[in-house]
Amino acid sequence: EKLKRVQKESEYQIMSARAEAAAQVERMSQQAAEAESNLQEQSDTSSSEHERFQSLLVAANDRAEHLASQLSDLSLEKEALQRELEEAVSSAEKRLREAEEKGAAAIGELETKLTELSDKCQRLSA
Secondary structure (H helix, E strand, C coil), X not given: CHHHHHHHHHHHHHHHHHXXXXXXXXXHHHHHHHHHHHHHHHHHHHHHHXXXXXXXXXXXXXXXXXXXXXXXXXXXXXXXXXHHHHHHHHHHHHHHHHHHHHHHHHHXXXXXXXXXXXHHHHHHHC
16 A cells, blocks of 8 residues: 555656656747747848848948049039139230230320320420
């Protein structure tokens, strides 16, 4: 009888241990599945963010190339405008010198004619 009781207690303990072990295996299996799901989510998120950042990088690179092209165009336009301005200034300076020379020549002629008229006036009054 004592042997039967010990045997039953042993069987009960073995079944309890097996049940506890099965429950632990089940919990561990669920935890592993959750961890795998979390890793997959993180991987998907990371992949999505990587694609988004890659897209932003491409857009930024395209914008930088566009701006560099615009800068180059503006530099060429600036150089052309500067050449035009230098030509206009040179032309204006040349016309000014010509006008000054003509003005000086006209003043010289007027002074000569004035001197001649003054001489005639003196002769007439004399």
